[in-house]
Amino acid sequence: MARLLYIKANPKANDQSLTFTLSDFFIKQYQLSHPNDTVEVLDLYQTIMPIMDCERLALYNQGKETEIRHLAEQFKSFDKCVIAAPVWNHSFPAMLKIYLDNIVYRHVTFGYQDGKVAGLCSDMKVMYISTSGQPYSGNRSFLNHHVSQVEAVLSLVGITDVDSITLWGRNSFNEDQLKQQICLLQNQMVQKAKQF
Numbered sequence: 001m002a003r004l005l006y007i008k009a010n011p012k013a014n015d016q017s018l019t020f021t022l023s024d025f026f027i028k029q030y031q032l033s034h035p036n037d038t039v040e041v042l043d044l045y046q047t048i049m050p051i052m053d054c055e056r057l058a059l060y061n062q063g064k065e066t067e068i069r070h071l072a073e074q075f076k077s078f079d080k081c082v083i084a085a086p087v088w089n090h091s092f093p094a095m096l097k098i099y100l101d102n103i104v105y106r107h108v109t110f111g112y113q114d115g116k117v118a119g120l121c122s123d124m125k126v127m128y129i130s131t132s133g134q135p136y137s138g139n140r141s142f143l144n145h146h147v148s149q150v151e152a153v154l155s156l157v158g159i160t161d162v163d164s165i166t167l168w169g170r171n172s173f174n175e176d177q178l179k180q181q182i183c184l185l186q187n188q189m190v191q192k193a194k195q196f
């Protein structure tokens with residue numbers, strides 16, 4: 001029986017969010033195909049998130065910090081993780097950055113081997129689900145700092161199995177085209193959720 005952490009990084013309500021429309025569908029499909037697994041939701045906009053301020057950093061350096069450590073331990077205890085976040089300013093909402101910074105925690109999610117950072121969560125897999133207003137292909141692909149940044153941070157904790165489901169450029173679709181795009185992705189997600 002696997003445990004999946006569903007991280008929601010958007011202040012919008014479920015029925016107002018295109019990203020959550022996709023991620024909720026993925027989670028539903030996952031539950032149908034993995035009935036014995038458990039799914040725990042972490043809504044970053046409904047959680048009081050500690051940040052690594054000056055005081056906390058001093059405690060961290062003395063090995064005495066506990067709150068962020070707890071978040072990192074909690075993250076590490078899961079087998080799988082689904083992250084749902086829209087594109088904001090070519091990246092993702094700040095709460096997700098704070099969360100990702102928090103879970104990269106020395107001696108919990110990473111250690112050192114031969115002087116190099118060695119991730120301690122290499123058995124975990126992650127699905128990143130995102131949507132954007134503008135496209136991120138062709139001559140705009142250099143602006144894509146969301147998927148690559150999530151992958152880069154997760155690599156610090158040893159996670160290399162990162163897949164993504166993205167709907168870019170929603171603003172260029174009319175209502176019918178958007179419905180069609182959602183339908184296409186949902187068909188793909190049925191398969192991806194089974195294999196996840």
Ligand SMILES: Cc1cc2nc3c(=O)[nH]c(=O)nc-3n(C[C@H](O)[C@H](O)[C@H](O)COP(=O)(O)O)c2cc1C
Pocket residue numbers: 010012016017018019020086087088089090091131132133134135169170
């Ligand atoms: C604060 C904010 C910043 C945004 N920045 C971008 C951006 O840089 N690039 C882009 O393509 N879309 C941007 N968008 C549009 C959203 O990414 C897009 O509408 C997305 O589908 C919203 O997902 P949601 O319905 O789940 O909130 C932004 C939207 C908001 C509210």
